[in-house]
Each structure stands twice: as C-alpha cells, then as structure tokens.
Amino acid sequence: MIDYQQAINYIFQTIKPLAAVRVPLAEGLDRVLAEDVFSLLELPPADNSAMDGYAFAHAGLGDGFLTTIGFLPAGDHFSAFVNSGEAIRIMTGAPLPKGVDTVVPIEDTEQISDNRVRLHKRLERGTNVRYQGEELKAGEKILCRGQQLDPAAIGMLASAGITDVCVFPAPRVAILSTGDELVELGETPDNGKIINSNAHLLAACLRQDGFFPIQLGIAKDQPGKLEACLRKGLNADMLITTGGVSVGDRDLVQPTLIEIGLKKIFWQVATKPGKPTLFGTIAGQPVFGLPGNPAASAATYQLYARPALRMLAGHSQPFAPTLKVKLAVPLKAGGKRLHFLWGNLFIVDGELQFDPSQRQGSGQNRSAVGAQALFPLPIDSPALEAGDSIDIIMLNLPLGQNPSNN
Ligand code: AMP
Ligand code: MG
Numbered sequence: 001m002i003d004y005q006q007a008i009n010y011i012f013q014t015i016k017p018l019a020a021v022r023v024p025l026a027e028g029l030d031r032v033l034a035e036d037v038f039s040l041l042e043l044p045p046a047d048n049s050a051m052d053g054y055a056f057a058h059a060g061l062g063d064g065f066l067t068t069i070g071f072l073p074a075g076d077h078f079s080a081f082v083n084s085g086e087a088i089r090i091m092t093g094a095p096l097p098k099g100v101d102t103v104v105p106i107e108d109t110e111q112i113s114d115n116r117v118r119l120h121k122r123l124e125r126g127t128n129v130r131y132q133g134e135e136l137k138a139g140e141k142i143l144c145r146g147q148q149l150d151p152a153a154i155g156m157l158a159s160a161g162i163t164d165v166c167v168f169p170a171p172r173v174a175i176l177s178t179g180d181e182l183v184e185l186g187e188t189p190d191n192g193k194i195i196n197s198n199a200h201l202l203a204a205c206l207r208q209d210g211f212f213p214i215q216l217g218i219a220k221d222q223p224g225k226l227e228a229c230l231r232k233g234l235n236a237d238m239l240i241t242t243g244g245v246s247v248g249d250r251d252l253v254q255p256t257l258i259e260i261g262l263k264k265i266f267w268q269v270a271t272k273p274g275k276p277t278l279f280g281t282i283a284g285q286p287v288f289g290l291p292g293n294p295a296a297s298a299a300t301y302q303l304y305a306r307p308a309l310r311m312l313a314g315h316s317q318p319f320a321p322t323l324k325v326k327l328a329v330p331l332k333a334g335g336k337r338l339h340f341l342w343g344n345l346f347i348v349d350g351e352l353q354f355d356p357s358q359r360q361g362s363g364q365n366r367s368a369v370g371a372q373a374l375f376p377l378p379i380d381s382p383a384l385e386a387g388d389s390i391d392i393i394m395l396n397l398p399l400g401q402n403p404s405n406n
Contacts, residue, residue, distance in 0.1 A: 004303070004338050004376070007269045008319070011279065011304060014265055015286055015311040017168045018237055024164050025157055028149045030210045031167035032314035037143040040161035043136040046095040048074075050128045053090060054109060054117055055100040058125035060084025068115045072097065087117065096129060103128035136160055146316045168314030174233030175202050176216040178226060178244035178253055179292060184218065197365060198242040198290075198297045205301050208396070211309050221250040230260060234282060237312055240305055243292025246276040253289045254278055262287060270379075272337040273362035274300040286312070295360075295367040299340050299374060302395055320393050323373075325352040327388045334381030342371035343392070354392050372396060 002010075020034030049055060056066050066087035072078045074093035082088055082099035090096075090103060102125055109117045136142060142160055143153060149165070157165065175198075182196040183189050196218050203213035214236055219229035221244060230253075233239035244253040245267075254267060257280070264280040267289075271277075273296035278289030286308055290300045302320065310318035325345065343356040354375055359367045373392040377384075384390070 001268045001270045001275075002266050003270050007266055007277070007279070007304065008307070010265050011308050012311070012318075014279075014281065015308050017314040018171060018312050019169075020166050020314075021169050022164050022166050025154060025162060028157075028165040028167050029151065029154055031149055031165075031170065033143055033145050033147050033149065033165060034168050034314060035145050035166045036141050037157065037160075037162060037165065039136040039138055039140050039142050041136065041159075042133045042138045043159055044130050044132055044134065046132050048093055048095045048130050049090045049103045050092065050130050051103055051105040052092050053103045053105040053128065054087040055082070055090040055096055055103045056087040057082065057084050057100055058102040058123070060086075061119070061122075064119045064122075065112070066117050066119070068117060101125055101129065146314065148315065168312070169237075170211050171237035171309050171312040172212040172214055173206050173238045173240055173309065174214045174216050174236035175199055175206075176219055176229055176233055176239065176241045178219045178221060178229075178241055180221045180250070182218045182243075197294055198292065201294060201298055201365065202240060202242070202301060205298070205306070206309075209306060209309065211313070221252055223252055223256055226252055226256045227260060230256060233287075234260075234285060237285065238305070238309060239282070239285065239287045240290060240301075241288070242290045242297045245278050245289035245291060251276075257282070257287060257289065270337045271303075272335070272339045274303065274340070275337065277304060279304065291362070293362040294365040295342070296362040298365075298368045299342075299362075302374065302393075303340070320395060322391050322393050323352065324389055325354045325373075325392055327375075327384055327386060327390050328353040328355040329386050331356065331377065331384040333383045334377045334379055336379060338379055339377040341375045341377055342368050343373055343375055344370060345372045345392070345394075354390060 068089055069086050070078055071089045072094045073091045077095050078088055078097040082097050088097055102123055104119050104123055108120045112118050177196045177199045181193055183193045185195050189195055199215055206213040216229055216232050219226045241253050244251045261282045262280045267278045269277050276291045277300050280287050288305050290297045307318040341356045341360055343354045345352055345354055357367055361367055372395050375390055375392045
C-alpha cells in the first residue's frame with residue numbers, strides 16, 4: 001500500500017492543466033491566466049492632477065500668491081500655456097496644461113479675490129502630479145501566465161484595454177454516488193436506506209472551490225447499471241465516485257471502471273480515513289473513487305481531488321498550505337496509518353491553536369462540520385500534549401471561532 005506522500009506525487013505527475021480558452025474579461029474572475037498579458041495602453045495617458053486643486057509652475061511661486069486663468073475638469077484639456085505666477089483650477093485626472101508642474105489641493109489654499117489664491121503651505125515641485133505611463137507602459141508585461149485573476153487584476157486589465165483573456169477553464173466535475181442503500185434527498189429513507197448526502201457535500205465543496213458539479217445521481221451496486229452511470233461521467237473534466245471502492249462483495253466501482261478503460265494509478269493509501277481511495281485516468285480524464293463514508297469522502301476530496309482540480313484549473317500551487325500551530329488539547333499516540341484529524345483553528349493571544357473535532361468517525365458528516373484544518377497525526381507518533389507545535393493542513397479561510405468564547 002502506498003503512503004499519502006506517494007499518492008500526492010502520483011497525482012502531481014499525472015494531472016495536466018485543461019486546454020486554455022479565450023473568454024471575455026468579465027468571465028476571467030478566479031481563473032488562472034494561460035498566457036502573459038501585455039498592456040495595450042499607456043496609463044496615465046498624460047501627466048495629470050492627483051487632486052482637485054490649482055496647477056502652477058513651482059519655480060514661479062514666489063510670495064505664495066497665484067493668479068487663476070482658467071478651469072479644467074477631468075476629460076477636458078487646456079491648450080494655452082500657463083505662465084509663471086499663474087494657475088489653473090484643475091480637477092482630479094485632468095491633464096496638466098503646458099507650463100505647470102505642481103498641484104496644490106484646494107483645501108491648502110484660500111481664495112483672495114475672483115482670480116487670486118494664496119497657498120497655505122509650501123509644496124515640493126511635482127507634488128500631486130501623476131506622470132504619463134507611471135502605472136502602465138504600452139507593451140509592458142503586466143500579468144504572467146499562472147496568475148489567478150482577482151478583482152483588482154480584472155480592473156487593471158480593463159484599464160490596460162484588455163477585452164478578453166486566455167485562461168484555464170474551471171473544471172466540470174461529474175459526481176456519481178454508488179450504493180443500493182441510497183435514496184435522494186426529499187425521498188423517504190425507509191427499510192434501512194440513507195440519504196445520498198455525499199452528492200450534496202461534494203457539490204458544495206466544488207462550488208466553494210469555484211468548480212462546476214454535474215450530478216449523475218445514484219448508481220445501484222449492479223455491474224450493468226453501474227457501468228451505464230459511470231459512462232455518463234466520461235464527458236466531464238473529472239469523474240468522482242463515492243462508495244463501492246473498498247473490499248466488500250458489493251464494491252464494484254474499481255472492476256467496472258477498469259472494464260470501461262480505467263488506467264489505475266493507485267488504489268488504497270495508508271491513511272485513516274481514506275484507505276480505499278482509487279485514482280486513475282480514462283482516456284486522460286482523471287477519475288477518483290472516493291470512500292463512501294461521508295467524512296472520508298470529505299477528507300479525500302480535500303487531500304486528493306481538490307489539488308487535482310486546482311492543477312486542471314492551471315494553479316501552480318495546487319496543494320493546501322500547511323501551517324505550524326499549537327495543539328489545544330492532548331492527543332493519543334498515532335497508529336499504523338497517517339491519521340487525519342478534523343479540527344477548528346482559533347486564535348489565543350495572537351497564536352493559532354488547533355482544536356480537534358469531538359467526533360472523528362469517518363461515517364459521520366458531523367466530524368467535518370466547521371473544521372478549518374486537517375491535522376495529519378504521523379504514523380507511530382507519541383501521544384501529544386496541549387501546547388505542542390504541530391503542522392496542520394489549512395482547508396479554508398477565514399478562521400473559526402474560539403470555542404471558549406461560545
Ligand atoms: P461503501 O464504501 O460503499 O461501503 O460505503 C460505506 C458507507 O458509507 C455506507 O455504509 C454508507 O453508510 C455510507 N455512504 C456511502 N455512500 C454514501 C452517500 N452517497 N451518502 C451518504 N453516505 C454514504
Ligand atoms: Mg457501498
């Protein structure tokens with residue numbers, strides 16, 4: 001059986017980004033750039049005022065009085081030369097007229113008469129001037145391939161005249177739940193049936209991460225029916241199944257996937273939860289068979305499927321960050337498998353602490369509710385004390401609440 005690090009390595013070696021697409025800029029939010037981007041424009045297009053104020057030639061200021069000879073709003077221009085000792089009343093963003101080099105804000109002046117102002121304080125030459133090309137030069141590389149587009153990047157690209165961007169698309173992920181015991185939410189789970197909660201859990205994970213879930217419903221534990229359902233997932237960018245991937249008599253996912261062309265890359269990892277995890281590709285499309293137990297599905301999504309999806313989406317840093325934090329409570333010694341514990345992160349005296357969830361059972365959705373991190377308790381780890389320094393895997397931000405404040 002392989003270990004967690006080997007599983008991660010296999011995923012890292014296998015997954016390549018999806019084919020890039022060109023989309024209108026507005027659709028680029030959260031996507032990763034597939035090419036470097038160069039500015040089409042120079043910004044600012046001309047030297048201009050950073051304030052509402054008076055523009056004048058610094059060298060001619062003399063006694064601190066200026067004669068105003070005109071008004072210039074943004075979007076307009078003033079073609080005449082402004083002589084020494086003269087000023088233009090200028091609004092933010094208006095291009096500086098010829099002859100001036102400095103702007104005094106209105107609030108630092110006093111109107112003496114209709115066309116005379118006095119400055120309250122001395123300014124350096126060039127104060128409140130934004131220079132041509134100071135933000136962007138035409139042709140300058142402004143963003144690099146691999147950069148994720150945040151709102152500020154979208155704004156900058158718009159200002160540079162970029163109407164569309166070449167990005168890696170958000171993966172579309174087919175979700176298939178397997179198990180004769182499952183019914184859909186809204187149906188009555190009688191005779192020992194349970195609700196297909198994994199489909200909801202995984203779709204929520206995918207949406208939170210910016211990917212598109214495609215629900216394939218429930219497949220019965222019967223080879224023919226299972227095969228037909230699995231085939232429906234082969235048009236997506238990734239197929240994720242839950243359940244039926246362990247060593248039980250009705251665990252048919254692996255043999256059926258192999259029948260429809262699965263190239264198996266790994267099955268079974270020495271972790272708890274998540275031991276039966278299956279990973280492979282069908283005609284290049286990544287396929288994950290995740291365990292059916294809800295908290296095991298949730299953990300293996302975070303540990304394997306999410307980084308794989310981030311790689312498909314072009315992220316160069318696909319893995320969740322790890323962080324050194326303090327353990328809030330003592331923990332029992334580790335066993336023969338790497339044991340991922342769900343927990344809450346909170347801040348005590350400016351330091352992050354990890355508080356393991358009360359429930360860690362892989363069969364319970366409740367184990368993972370509210371958790372911000374997974375702590376991989378190492379194989380054969382000695383028992384740990386409260387206050388020990390541990391490395392945790394961050395799942396998301398922001399952090400949770402300090403339980404002692406509840
Ligand atoms: P399996 O891996 O198929 O043996 O499933 C293990 C356990 O996970 C089952 O006994 C169910 O209790 C649970 N389970 C499997 N699939 C789901 C699902 N889609 N939603 C909720 N629980 C599930
Ligand atoms: Mg099953």
